[in-house]
Amino acid sequence: MNNQQIEQIASKTRALVDGHAHIRNRFLLRNLVERLGGTIRLVEDPTEQEIDGGSLIIDGKKKFTIFLSPFTTPLRDNFTIAHELGHYVLHYLLIPNSKSPLCFTRYGSGPIEWQANRFAASLLMPQSIFTEAYGKYRGNISLLSGYFDVSSKAVEIRVQSLRLDGSQTCHEIILASEDNPPLAVCAAVLRGVRARKLAEESRERILQAD
Numbered sequence: 751m752n753n754q755q756i757e758q759i760a761s762k763t764r765a766l767v768d769g770h771a772h773i774r775n776r777f778l779l780r781n782l783v784e785r786l787g788g789t790i791r792l793v794e795d796p797t798e799q800e801i802d803g804g805s806l807i808i809d810g811k812k813k814f815t816i817f818l819s820p821f822t823t824p825l826r827d828n829f830t831i832a833h834e835l836g837h838y839v840l841h842y843l844l845i846p847n848s849k850s851p852l853c854f855t856r857y858g859s860g861p862i863e864w865q866a867n868r869f870a871a872s873l874l875m876p877q878s879i880f881t882e883a884y885g886k887y888r889g890n891i892s893l894l895s896g897y898f899d900v901s902s903k904a905v906e907i908r909v910q911s912l913r914l915d916g917s918q919t920c921h922e923i924i925l926a927s928e929d930n931p932p933l934a935v936c937a938a939v940l941r942g943v944r945a946r947k948l949a950e951e952s953r954e955r956i957l958q959a960d
């Protein structure tokens with residue numbers, strides 16, 4: 751399963767409750783869990799291992815529970831819920847003849863954790879909506895964090911994985927933006943980023959030449 755496939759699956763999952771309007775993630779997530787037949791529970795008395803995150807138990811189709819730590823922030827919890835939904839969809843619903851019960855803890859590792867993280871980022875920050883917001887807020891991480899109800903760290907990782915931080919060349923972006931107004935805004939931002947980088951590089955070269 752590659753990143754593009756995961757983006758598409760997350761987008762279809764989001765569409766179950768989002769339709770075309772962009773609803774706030776904090777409402778979307780709870781609706782989605784309910785729609786898929788799951789419940790969210792706070793672990794009242796977490797073990798040392800559970801203090802920092804969430805876990806998931808799948809008892810069958812439309813029967814799963816996401817457990818959250820009582821000590822994490824709401825923004826962090828949103829990503830955790832989306833991550834656990836990723837496991838439910840990618841590693842249970844879409845696996846032929848999958849067996850239950852299944853349990854996923856935050857101490858899992860390997861490709862399935864990367865896949866669940868990518869699913870969570872795509873679900874909460876869909877590529878087109880995120881690119882548009884990135885341009886609108888001029889890449890301001892705090893504003894984007896507020897807009898998408900996720901932590902700054904989650905926003906930063908999404909910026910990198912969509913290559914919005916100038917790692918994509920201006921030329922690529924401008925080519926893609928011709929018939930896409932949101933991307934045109936983004937192109938303007940990137941031109942600014944690139945201009946600053948070029949100015950810094952030029953200044954360093956001049957200093958070295960001295």
Ligand SMILES: [Zn+2]
Nearest residue numbers: 854858863866
């Ligand atoms: Zn996981």
